[in-house]
Amino acid sequence: MPKLIHYPLCPFSRSIRLALAECGIDAELEEERPWLWRRVFLELNPAGTLPVLQDDDGNALAGTYAVSEYLSDTGVDASPDSRAFAFFPGGAKERGEVRRLVDWFHGKFEAEVTSYLLEEKVYRRFDSRNGGAPDMELVRAGKANLRYHLRYIGHLVDERNWLAGQHLSYADLAAAAHLSCIDYLGDVPWDEDDVARDWYARIKSRPSFRPLLGDRIAGITPPESYADPDF
Amino acid sequence: MPKLIHYPLCPFSRSIRLALAECGIDAELEEERPWLWRRVFLELNPAGTLPVLQDDDGNALAGTYAVSEYLSDTGVDASPDSRAFAFFPGGAKERGEVRRLVDWFHGKFEAEVTSYLLEEKVYRRFDSRNGGAPDMELVRAGKANLRYHLRYIGHLVDERNWLAGQHLSYADLAAAAHLSCIDYLGDVPWDEDDVARDWYARIKSRPSFRPLLGDRIAGITPPESYADPDF
Structure with a gap:
């Protein structure tokens, strides 16, 4: 059985956990705290x-x-056992659009939103060399940026079925993984965009998402809505 | 003919210009100044x-x-007309190693080195909304980080022929693209690692590299060594 070294509130780890589950691949999970630089x-x-x-x-x-x-x-995503999830569905151009959006969420969204909120509210809490109270200016910047990203998600889903087109793709899992980490902190303003909220509700109700909703970090309790499919 | 929208001192643009040339694909170049947000x-x-x-x-x-x-x-990289360059040569595992290193240079190296030096020394010069003298603390941080990245390149090339293995790959082009931008500014301490220097000399002497060595940015003259294959 493959082993996935991950951290529960790491959006990159979560996106791969979701993808493995969508592909029907069991993996042993091993937790690593990346701030320890072991x-x-x-x-x-x-x-x-x-x-x-x-x-x-x-x-x-x-x-x-x-x-x-x-x-x-x-090709594990295309195996007959899987629920027909494909990381990058479609032809070369459609795959390009999936990858543009993966880059958007793992790159731009991470830099503008997730990294601020996770660094300040989670990693800093556990990193003794870099510890202290969160810098609220960075937290506010991340939350402000999150609003326009939510509207972008809403805009895309409004024109398509999923983020990159007609099919669920790794772009959806990447985006949902980032949002799920921020949702654990209770920081997603879901009222900002109903279409984005509906899209997240669709992903949140998939069986692949269930293990993520059970994650708990010592000392940080998520809001009740975190694990509620009708948030 | 395809069109590549680029900026001469953008490492991402340069890596694709190199790759297109290695594949034998002609593309029209159109300059965009990304700081203008047009x-x-x-x-x-x-x-x-x-x-x-x-x-x-x-x-x-x-x-x-x-x-x-x-x-x-x-599959344009595998066409019979090309010089047999492949973006991600080898089997699935080898391709994974190429991608790990592409991520290293386009992600980590960019964040720790190139972004500091280009932002402070180039972009800031032209961006009227964000202009002013370079922040020398950030320039120094970028230069300090560059030293350990050069040693990492030397370490990899010492064990292999190219960065990711026996064959030239997109990882080499990505790394060389970043270094070439910094070399334009005269900021690469080539004496730090002879193996890294020899690797760069090999890439620099390829025909695909020639157009990059002819690039000039108004107001910033590169050192003579920039275009010299025997730097």
């Missing part, structure tokens, strides 16, 4: 980023980009 | 990032990730 972990991934997927022979694939494209390359 | 450009790529590849029908592929995987998906 030598044994850096030997697996010198970049120090999560997630890392390790196969039974110990071979490691490091980072969301390598892992998602590897799973797509090896 | 509406007409944001309609093509709402993220505002470069490069954007437009085909003859006006379809746009936005961002390095979508463009590189699209070109690989459509």
